[in-house]
Amino acid sequence: MSKEKHFQKIYKDHYAKVMRLCLGYLNGNEDLAKDLTQEVFLKAWQHLPNFRGNSTIETWIYRITVNTCLQELRKKKSVALQPELISEETSITKEAEIRFTAMYRCINTLSTENKSIILLELEEVPQQEIAAIIGIGHQAVRTRIHRIKQQLSKCVKNE
Amino acid sequence: MNDFENIKTSWTQDQRAFDSETGYKEILKKSKQIRKKQRIGQIVLGATVILLFIFFFYVSAYKNTRAFWGLGIMMSSLIIRIVMEYYSIRNLTKIPPYKKMKDYNQKLINYYTSRKFIHFLVTPILFGCYVFGFILLLPVFKKNLSQGFYTYILWSSVFIFLGLAILIAVQIKKELLILKQLKKEISY
Numbered sequence: 001m002s003k004e005k006h007f008q009k010i011y012k013d014h015y016a017k018v019m020r021l022c023l024g025y026l027n028g029n030e031d032l033a034k035d036l037t038q039e040v041f042l043k044a045w046q047h048l049p050n051f052r053g054n055s056t057i058e059t060w061i062y063r064i065t066v067n068t069c070l071q072e073l074r075k076k077k078s079v080a081l082q083p084e085l086i087s088e089e090t091s092i093t094k095e096a097e098i099r100f101t102a103m104y105r106c107i108n109t110l111s112t113e114n115k116s117i118i119l120l121e122l123e124e125v126p127q128q129e130i131a132a133i134i135g136i137g138h139q140a141v142r143t144r145i146h147r148i149k150q151q152l153s154k155c156v157k158n159e
Numbered sequence: 160m161n162d163f164e165n166i167k168t169s170w171t172q173d174q175r176a177f178d179s180e181t182g183y184k185e186i187l188k189k190s191k192q193i194r195k196k197q198r199i200g201q202i203v204l205g206a207t208v209i210l211l212f213i214f215f216f217y218v219s220a221y222k223n224t225r226a227f228w229g230l231g232i233m234m235s236s237l238i239i240r241i242v243m244e245y246y247s248i249r250n251l252t253k254i255p256p257y258k259k260m261k262d263y264n265q266k267l268i269n270y271y272t273s274r275k276f277i278h279f280l281v282t283p284i285l286f287g288c289y290v291f292g293f294i295l296l297l298p299v300f301k302k303n304l305s306q307g308f309y310t311y312i313l314w315s316s317v318f319i320f321l322g323l324a325i326l327i328a329v330q331i332k333k334e335l336l337i338l339k340q341l342k343k344e345i346s347y
Contacts, residue, residue: 135259
């Protein structure tokens with residue numbers, strides 16, 4: 001498979017996942033998330049020859065996403081919550097919209113590391129893989145997820 | 160279903176129409192544009208150095224000791240700083256973004272820490288040299304230019320140097336904040 005074809009497949013398979021992760025980091029701000037997603041795939045394209053297959057391509061892409069989003073967040077002071085969180089085309093109810101807003105707000109109260117862990121957990125990334133993305137032990141991830149879930153549930157309930 | 164499961168369900172239900180069909184072509188186009196810009200940047204950098212040398216000889220700065228040193232010091236400090244910045248930024252882009260988050264953050268910390276050497280030692284010295292070079296040139300300006308133009312150069316330089324110092328300080332502050340943030344994250 002040519003490099004371009006390979007990249008096209010990676011892009012198609014992972015775009016929505018990367019976009020959702022970026023949305024989580026950026027308080028649901030779709031415009032900023034789109035730019036950042038483009039930045040993630042730009043880096044993926046530039047570094048694709050360095051992909052040695054030591055990890056799955058998914059882990060590789062998620063690492064680029066986490067590192068790119070966090071570095072961008074460090075440069076920005078804060079990202080405001082997007083008012084029109086859900087586009088009109090989606091048939092999501094007002095209630096769901098409120099739930100989304102609360103969810104993004106609560107995710108953003110977490111520390112950067114916990115935020116990354118829980119966003120990956122929400123994407124149903126296996127815990128072993130989360131450990132490989134963040135660079136901490138599997139057991140630590142498991143303990144951390146348990147704690148963050150409680151923290152998040154409590155926060156959403158209070159919103 | 161507990162609260163977190165509700166959150167997870169909401170998350171996976173977020174099926175907004177994300178275009179993943181044609182967007183990759185945009186990435187390839189952007190990548191080509193970036194490479195082109197980098198090449199232009201290198202050409203501009205090279206051309207600036209050459210132009211400064213041509214200017215140096217054009218005004219026959221080598222004939223007058225004061226002008227030679229004044230212009231020479233100003234040009235050298237400017238060239239050194241531009242080249243240092245160019246290589247420093249290149250080092251940042253060379254950090255592999257596919258590293259584990261912890262390793263990547265450590266590399267960023269090392270990078271921003273090394274930048275402190277540039278910010279707190281190299282830049283003030285070079286900035287001082289630049290101003291010193293300019294001061295050396297003042298008598299040459301006074302001798303060769305009209306009184307009005309000389310006064311204009313003198314006063315405008317004060318504001319230019321002040322503006323430059325503020326710009327540098329703001330940039331340094333931004334980078335120090337990133338470093339502080341990174342250290343806080345890694346110690347968590």
